[in-house]
Amino acid sequence: MTDEVWNTERLHDHFAQSLRVSEMYYDSKTEHQRLKVFQNGTFGRVLTLDDVVQTTEGDNFIYHEMLTHVPILAHGAAKRVLIIGGGDGGIAREVLKHASVEHVTMVEIDAGVVDFSKEYLPTLSQGAFDDARLNLVINDGAVFMKETDDKFDVIIVDSTDPIGPGEVLFTDTFYGHAARVLTEDGIIVTQNGVPFMQGDELTNTMRAFQALFQDATCYLATIPTYVGGPMALGWGSHSTKARNVDLATLEARFVAANLTPDYYTPEVQKAAFALPGYVKKLFP
Ligand code: SAM
Numbered sequence: 001m002t003d004e005v006w007n008t009e010r011l012h013d014h015f016a017q018s019l020r021v022s023e024m025y026y027d028s029k030t031e032h033q034r035l036k037v038f039q040n041g042t043f044g045r046v047l048t049l050d051d052v053v054q055t056t057e058g059d060n061f062i063y064h065e066m067l068t069h070v071p072i073l074a075h076g077a078a079k080r081v082l083i084i085g086g087g088d089g090g091i092a093r094e095v096l097k098h099a100s101v102e103h104v105t106m107v108e109i110d111a112g113v114v115d116f117s118k119e120y121l122p123t124l125s126q127g128a129f130d131d132a133r134l135n136l137v138i139n140d141g142a143v144f145m146k147e148t149d150d151k152f153d154v155i156i157v158d159s160t161d162p163i164g165p166g167e168v169l170f171t172d173t174f175y176g177h178a179a180r181v182l183t184e185d186g187i188i189v190t191q192n193g194v195p196f197m198q199g200d201e202l203t204n205t206m207r208a209f210q211a212l213f214q215d216a217t218c219y220l221a222t223i224p225t226y227v228g229g230p231m232a233l234g235w236g237s238h239s240t241k242a243r244n245v246d247l248a249t250l251e252a253r254f255v256a257a258n259l260t261p262d263y264y265t266p267e268v269q270k271a272a273f274a275l276p277g278y279v280k281k282l283f284p
Contacts, residue, residue: 004020005020005021005024006018006019006020006021007019007021007036007038007046007048007051008051009048009051009052009053009227010051011052011161011197012197012198012228015197015227015228017053017225017227019038019040019042019043019046019053019225020040020041021038021039021040022038022039022040022041023038023039024036024037024038024039025037025038025039025045025120026116026120030110030111030112030113030116031110031112032109032110032112032164032165033049033050033110033160033164033165034048034049034050034051035047035048035049035112035113035116036048036051037116037120037121040056040058042058043056043057043058043059043224043225044056044057044058045057045120045121045123046225047088047117047120047121047124049113049160050160050163050164052160052161053225053226054088054160055088055090055121055124056225057121057123057124058224058225059223059224059225060088060090060124061261061262061263062221062222062223062262062263063090063191063221063223063226063231064090064091064093064094065094065261065262065263065264066219066221066233066263066264066268066272067091067094067156067158067189067191067233068091068094068095068098068156069094069254069257069259069261069264069269070189070219070233070264070269070272071154071156071187071189071235071242072095072098072100072101072154073245073250073253073254073257073266073269074187074242074243074245074250074269075153075154075185075186075187075242076242076245076249076253077100077153078098078100078101078153078154079100079101079102079103079153080101080102080103080104080105080150080151080152080153080154080183081095081101081103081104081105081152081153081154081155081156082104082105082106082107082150082152082154082155082156082181083095083104083105083106083107083156083158084107084141084144084145084155084156084157084158084159084169085107085108085109085141085157085158085159085160085166085169085191086106086108086156086158087108087110087113087114087117088113088117088121088124088125089114089117089118089121089124089125089126089128089129090124090125090158091106091156091158092104092106092125092128092129092131092134093124093125093126093127093128095156096128096131096133096134097257097259098257099257099258100257101133102133103133103135104131104133104134104135105135105137105150105152106134106135106136106137107137107138107139107140107141107144107145108136108137108138108139108141109138109139109140109141109165110138110165111138114129114136114138140165140168141157141159141168141169141174142168142169142171142173142174142177145174145177145178145181146173146177148181150181151181151182151183151186152181152182152183152186153182153183153185153186153187154186154187154188154189155178155181155182155186155187155188155189156188156189157169157178157188157189157190157191157234158191159190159191161193161198161201162201169190170201170204170205171208172208172211175188175205175208175209175212175236176208176212178212178236179212179213179236179238182237182238184238184239185237185238185239185241185242186237186238187235187236187237187242188213188234188235188236188237189233189234189235189236190205190233190234190236191231191233191234192205192218192231192232192233192234193231193232194226194227194228194229194230194231194232195218195229195230195231195232195278195279195282196228196229196230196278197227197228197229198228199282201232202218202232202234202279202282202283203282203283203284205218205234206218206234206282206283206284207284209234209235209236210283210284212236213236213237213238214237214238214239214240215235215236215237215238215239215240215242215243216235216236217235217243217273217275217283218232218233218234218235218275218279219232219233219235219269219272219273219275220232220233220272220275220279221233221263221272232279233272235273243273247266247267247270250266250269250270251266254266
């Protein structure tokens, strides 16, 4: 009997992903979900919530760079950013690399994920939680969005999948309040699943975004541990201006931001919005 231990993610009915556990660092339940961190020979430390891979040391850069630099550089003058979810700190890390960003509100439902990620996954947040610009709010993102009177230039929804506590972040009500709190040229981007496996998630979000925003689409990035092909990142904006910024302008903003990403480039940004047929077919 092998002594191998594997963590199997059963996010989908007929397709699972298993990661070999070389060392289990933490496995316990918070008030909201079961939290695990373990070491994997390929991806380094892995964070799962209810056994679903949330992020890994090895490939998180792709997702975190594409969910932050794309809207912030497209906007060009984002000062106030709202993060919904993001408990591991990876999104906050990348947002705070933009010196132009003056204030970040991060609304995370589970303090356990934050406390725990600081201790077991410090390479994810890299000190972001200590940045004076960051205001961490422990609350349900849907409640915050409904109640806030603040305005934001960029909203980043870095949530779990629409099961459990994350479900409310995929509703028309949540999106409607997001549209209300966005500034005139504001942009919302969302973790919208892997369309080959979770097409109905994208269809649902795009239906809501088409009703709320002048510009409603998605862009793609391929993250190895979000299995089943490229992930869709939802995009909604009250103006088409941001998405159509020309490459030269994006490049100038990228240089001025003095970023050193390993996935994001201005060319990748432009190309990410070119959608294959099977993804476009998911749009209402
Ligand atoms: N990158 C990951 C993905 O694509 O699945 C998401 C990572 S991040 C850990 C997801 C975060 O969303 C978790 O910290 C979870 O606690 C948080 N979350 C889930 N539902 C939430 C809600 N209703 N309000 C705020 N945060 C929520």
